[in-house]
Amino acid sequence: MLDLTYDTPKPRVIAGAKYDWELVIGMEVHAQVSSNAKLFSAASTKFGAEPNANVSFVDAAMPGMLPTINEYCVEQAVRTGLGLKADINLHSAFDRKNYFYPDLPQGYQISQLYHPIVGEGEVLVEMGDGTARLVRVERIHLEQDAGKSIHDMDPNMSFVDLNRTGVALMEIVSRPDIRGPEEAAAYLGKLRQILRYLGTCDGNMQSGSMRADVNVSICRPGDYEKYQATQDFSHLGTRCEIKNMNSMRFIQAAIEVEAKRQIAIVEAGGAVQQETRLYDPDRNETRSMRSKEEAHDYRYFPDPDLLPLVIEQAWVDHIGATLPELPDAKKARFLNDFGLTDYDASVLTADLDSAGYFEAVAQGRDGKMAANWVINELFGRLKKDESTITQSPVSPGQLGQIIDLIASDAISGKIAKDVFEISYTTGRDPAEIVETEGMKQVTDTGAIEAAVNDIIAANPDQVAKARENPKLAGWFVGQVMKATGGKANPKAVNQIVAAKLKP
Amino acid sequence: MSIDESTAARVAKLARIKVEPEALPALAGEFNTILGFIEQLNEVNVDGVEPMTSVTPQVLKRRADVVADGDQQAKVLANAPDAREGFFAVPKVVE
Numbered sequence: 001m002l003d004l005t006y007d008t009p010k011p012r013v014i015a016g017a018k019y020d021w022e023l024v025i026g027m028e029v030h031a032q033v034s035s036n037a038k039l040f041s042a043a044s045t046k047f048g049a050e051p052n053a054n055v056s057f058v059d060a061a062m063p064g065m066l067p068t069i070n071e072y073c074v075e076q077a078v079r080t081g082l083g084l085k086a087d088i089n090l091h092s093a094f095d096r097k098n099y100f101y102p103d104l105p106q107g108y109q110i111s112q113l114y115h116p117i118v119g120e121g122e123v124l125v126e127m128g129d130g131t132a133r134l135v136r137v138e139r140i141h142l143e144q145d146a147g148k149s150i151h152d153m154d155p156n157m158s159f160v161d162l163n164r165t166g167v168a169l170m171e172i173v174s175r176p177d178i179r180g181p182e183e184a185a186a187y188l189g190k191l192r193q194i195l196r197y198l199g200t201c202d203g204n205m206q207s208g209s210m211r212a213d214v215n216v217s218i219c220r221p222g223d224y225e226k227y228q229a230t231q232d233f234s235h236l237g238t239r240c241e242i243k244n245m246n247s248m249r250f251i252q253a254a255i256e257v258e259a260k261r262q263i264a265i266v267e268a269g270g271a272v273q274q275e276t277r278l279y280d281p282d283r284n285e286t287r288s289m290r291s292k293e294e295a296h297d298y299r300y301f302p303d304p305d306l307l308p309l310v311i312e313q314a315w316v317d318h319i320g321a322t323l324p325e326l327p328d329a330k331k332a333r334f335l336n337d338f339g340l341t342d343y344d345a346s347v348l349t350a351d352l353d354s355a356g357y358f359e360a361v362a363q364g365r366d367g368k369m370a371a372n373w374v375i376n377e378l379f380g381r382l383k384k385d386e387s388t389i390t391q392s393p394v395s396p397g398q399l400g401q402i403i404d405l406i407a408s409d410a411i412s413g414k415i416a417k418d419v420f421e422i423s424y425t426t427g428r429d430p431a432e433i434v435e436t437e438g439m440k441q442v443t444d445t446g447a448i449e450a451a452v453n454d455i456i457a458a459n460p461d462q463v464a465k466a467r468e469n470p471k472l473a474g475w476f477v478g479q480v481m482k483a484t485g486g487k488a489n490p491k492a493v494n495q496i497v498a499a500k501l502k503p
Numbered sequence: 504m505s506i507d508e509s510t511a512a513r514v515a516k517l518a519r520i521k522v523e524p525e526a527l528p529a530l531a532g533e534f535n536t537i538l539g540f541i542e543q544l545n546e547v548n549v550d551g552v553e554p555m556t557s558v559t560p561q562v563l564k565r566r567a568d569v570v571a572d573g574d575q576q577a578k579v580l581a582n583a584p585d586a587r588e589g590f591f592a593v594p595k596v597v598e
Contacts (some may be wrong), residue, residue, distance in 0.1 A: 011565035014575035035568050051589035055579045072568030101520050102593045149596065162579070253572035297517060307563040308556055 006124075006132035011224065012180030016263040021218045023259050024227075024236050025184050026176035029191055030169045031201040032145065032209040033076045039144055039168035040067030040110065047207055051161040059166040061105035064415055073168040074309065075319060076200040077117050077142050079168055082320050083198045084137050090316070092141075093308040098299045103157025103160050111171075112141035114301045117309065123174075123194070124328055126156055126346070129492050135187050136175040145169050170201070176215065176236065179224070181252035188212055188248060191384060193327050193394055197352055205246045214242045216258045219265065237262065238272040242286055254279035258286045336368025347375055351412045353389045354379075361394030365403050373399055376481030393427050394420070401430040410434060412441050412490050443489045445496065448480065451488070452496050455479045466501050473497050506534040 050076035093115040096108040118140035147165040195201040217239035227235040277286040362370035466472040511531040585592040
């Protein structure tokens with residue numbers, strides 16, 4: 001397998017009024033586990049149900065109800081850990097994180113503070129310019145989601161829906177290895193891609209299946225390297241946490257504006273207060289979320305309702321053996337086996353459906369040509385229809401036929417685009433279209449020669465000009481193509497025209 | 504560890520339990536009695552002792568990923584002081 005090697009990207013530098021500053025970013029990504037039932041109850045996780053329809057008495061925290069863990073959610077967390085090349089902890093445990101809020105009927109969230117199920121892993125974040133950042137993952141733990149509060153249905157009341165209460169989340173915690181807003185968005189994008197490959201999270205950011213808390217601090221150039229060498233956080237600035245972001249664009253804007261806020265405070269001789277902030281996209285600013293006296297004190301303690309979670313190495317190995325080919329490996333294989341450019345390989349491995357479609361087209365054909373047709377023609381056409389690859393009216397076999405027709409000189413690249421359009425709109429087979437519509441190109445040099453002779457005979461003035469300026473030969477080629485209804489082999493026409501125009 | 508009145512007030516507030524100021528000294532005293540009792544455990548040397556999580560040899564029970572509960576909106580809302588249109592209705596809590 002081809003090894004993917006990249007240079008390290010340069011950290012983002014922001015010029016303050018007095019000094020240059022670098023950014024240091026760590027992210028906590030909450031990814032909803034793809035499962036039928038919740039983490040500790042048998043209620044459904046389905047999105048969009050009637051309010052409070054997907055609620056068991058465990059989720060509603062009725063007295064006497066006990067949580068029982070969903071084995072599949074544990075398996076999904078293990079699978080995610082393996083996909084991020086992380087250590088799996090065979091022994092983990094659940095803790096209670098206590099806080100008061102109307103959409104948290106238990107009064108605590110069951111989480112894994114002290115003994116998470118997944119330990120250290122890593123994510124390779126490509127920046128698209130030949131550089132990539134290796135971001136370390138500190139841990140992944142399983143926890144319950146809270147319910148949903150709706151504040152705009154009544155002027156005096158908040159409405160609470162517990163359907164989401166107790167749905168399994170994986171909290172994926174990175175080290176502060178991210179060095180700019182673009183890297184933060186790219187990290188989230190790569191994580192989303194890996195989770196979707198693994199099938200452990202659908203990655204739908206609009207419906208809240210993936211949300212991120214972003215920790216931002218600033219430091220002077222050189223300080224970060226001291227932190228990396230010692231892992232001593234005192235070399236870094238005080239961080240602020242921007243909560244609950246579910247848009248790549250807003251994450252970048254929020255980091256940018258938060259860094260500038262911190263720079264202004266520090267350059268004016270002040271100190272950044274460690275706190276939780278919210279990003280307001282309308283005003284493009286971050287605001288303090290809670291005043292200090294209300295600062296959360298979660299009073300974590302081991303959940304007495306749940307024994308430690310002990311899993312077997314054999315089970316972990318079994319899950320590991322069923323992992324799909326992951327994005328980095330697939331991309332390396334596409335580069336190696338099909339001779340694609342880095343860009344094309346990235347586009348085609350963005351999701352499994354695209355990758356699968358491409359592979360079916362490229363099987364036994366020219367890889368670069370297959371990539372061009374899938375990316376430029378098919379993706380372009382689908383985009384025009386706001387459609388996706390799974391809805392493509394042209395099957396991989398049909399697109400492959402078009403490529404075969406070009407390769408065998410049956411049609412030109414130009415005619416192929418017309419054939420593609422007909423196939424796309426009607427679903428007909430390209431081979432049949434070419435046959436029925438008489439679109440086969442003329443490769444018979446005798447016929448082409450005759451057409452060239454006719455045009456030369458009819459246009460003596462053009463001939464004279466073209467003999468002085470060979471660039472004008474293109475006009476003759478165009479006339480011949482017109483005369484043959486575009487079916488003449490362009491290569492043959494070019495050669496014959498050039499030969500005939502020779503003085 | 505000793506609990507003073509302000510710590511007792513804070514713990515009460517975090518638990519959303521209303522305690523009148525005149526009750527705080529007694530509450531702090533009770534906390535200290537409880538903590539004092541538990542602190543006796545510090546006298547035991549537990550170096551190298553595995554934490555005991557159960558008195559019987561049990562493992563964490565697991566369930567299969569099957570939906571077998573829910574669709575009981577009326578029951579879930581039955582004890583709510585106020586419920587409207589399928590939601591719990593609570594005093595406005597927007598930050």
